[in-house]
Amino acid sequence: MDTAPGTQASNSPLTEATATAKDDTTVPTTTPTTSNPSPLITSLSWGKISIFPTHGLTLNTTKDIKLYPGGARPWDWNETGTRHKPGIQLADVEELLAHGATVVVLSKGMQERLEVAEGVVERLEGRGVKVYVAETKEAVRLYNELVEGGNKVGGLVHSTC
Template identity: 50%
Template sequence: MMMNSKNISPKINSIEWGEISISEGQHYKDAKLYPGGSREWDWNETGTHHSPGIQPADIRELLEQGAEVVVLSKGFNERLKTSQQAETFLKQHAVPYHILQTEAAVAKYNKLRETKPAGALIHSTC
């Protein structure tokens, strides 16, 4: 597929405890990244907590924005879980996904975004 600016996902320039820096100049504590943009990932919108973890509603927006592969971070210390419902949701939609420790998730996402419309949920603390 030919990549154009509408389906290119923004690059994560850097990640450190409590701050994610995006190529477009934004800084977030937790970030939703998707083809064509990014925004703060506000857990209160979907009732996300460390356990049971990431919810299907957190992922739905990434798919609605055109993500064809999804990267989910577990936090620096891997405290953020991914709910079974979220994994089932991804499988039902036949979306390839990766659940990784935050720094590994950032590396994976940055590599994937070079060749396909990628989405990510990045947690910058625990």
């Protein structure tokens, strides 16, 4: 199994590791396994997201997280140069698809300030991916509903503005 750079693998079904957030705080992260479903989001508040199944692990990502079949990790906008405008890029979503997501939920933030770049939804749909775009609380509700329905769901969650 491959692990994210700077992480260590364990024998648990959902591998736990740590990563350093932009503000130098250590945050737990997970790496995917092929047999696990997408993690459920158990709570959401401004800047904090808790997921399951990770033995009660809370991912304090400061504000953003990527979720995909078998795992989750902090979503670092600097990796792809993402900004509120023009918004979520295709490059942000590619990792979710690489982990087997066939349905993608994109959150626009609690105050809907995060946009989705022009053409992203159309390009994903052209590849057979079902895409939902919503305000963060609605996106989390929809994401969990899709996971519980047995779908291979990926999500980008922006838990602040």
